[in-house]
Amino acid sequence: MIRLHNYTLSGSCYKVRLLLGFLEIQHELVAVDFFPGQEHKSVEFSAINPLQQIPVLDDGNLRLRDAQAILAYLARRYDTGRTWLPDDPARFGQVMMWLGFAGTELMAASAARLHDAFGFDLDIDRARSDAHAAFAVLDDHLAERQILGQTWLVGDTPTIADVACFPYVALSGDGGIGQEHYPNLRIWQKAFRRLPRFDAVSGVPEFV
């Protein structure tokens, strides 16, 4: 049985839960008391992930950390239709490019949310302006995609690139980051929320 070391309000864990849902993969959630318990900093959890971060996924003897790596693994291993992580080299490369973006530049939106919603001590102005810069990159890309009549970040079906980018965009209001300036990003999020088996979370409503 697949086990996800999970905290419900974590956007990074949400990435993984979304794909588990889309691919209808049976799994077990192992609750990590990230806040206020700081369980990810415990000695026990450090043995699970020395980086002291969630999510972590166990599938048999395989243990993976990093949401993007987990998404890539799950798609390769369980997506029999091979659409969520395409084989075509160009599309595969584009998906990896947006996964990298989701794990770095876009994490500024996560930082802003950790500050506002969980009281983390960090440079909030910097986090918000970096998040806006990342959102503009995404909105510019989606504007071009929408001119071409396309909905998704890569190709003509949703991929793990969309899954990896969605949570911290959708949760940005929790970090005081408004989306009034990103019409293309808003249209993409609505399309994502309308996908079959989309899983809502606190701050990202089910109805769209």
Add this chain to the structure above:
Amino acid sequence: MGAALALDTTQATALALSAHIPPGDVHPAILNGFELAVWRDSAGQLNLWEDRCPHRGMRLSFGFVRQDRLTCLYHGWEFGSDSGCKRIPAHPDLEPPKTLCAKPFAVAERFGMVVLNGAPHDDGTWYGVRTIFVPRPLQDVAIPDISETPWRTDGPFMLGTIDTHQVAVALHATSDGHSAIHVTTTHPDMDKRLSLARALVDHRQAMTQETT
């Protein structure tokens, strides 16, 4: 905040691209700090309301559209396109009094844009290109250099030419010293619209760098 501000309803102002408000969607728009909700019912009928639910003031743009109604995300009040409240889930048997309504504004579509106080007009087929936001007050916004002929003014629009096709530009002030630049065209060629969209990103870049 929003309630204290008044909206200038004497002028026609383009607020969004028609293409950015698909049927069954609601989106926010801000004009001079005033928050608006733009939505289309599932048949495509356009509505422009103040972005505040008359119940507890929730932003209606966070809500969702079903058929011809906009539902508030907070307690599920449903509003019809006449802006009246049609249903209150907490009191399903109650017919909501006529006084419970959202605040509507006159809206029409022109040159592929959503226009507050606009006059309806059949313009043929217009395509959305892009809305960009720049950190500048309206009077300091430069018009993007995308027309092959001098701009001609038509109400809130500037009309120009690209390869014998038309291009329209309209501006509006949003909030906190930012402005929006909306661009549409009748150009049927997708690649041309892509290169226009890229030119607008360059334009935003230039206007942002000169400000900071």
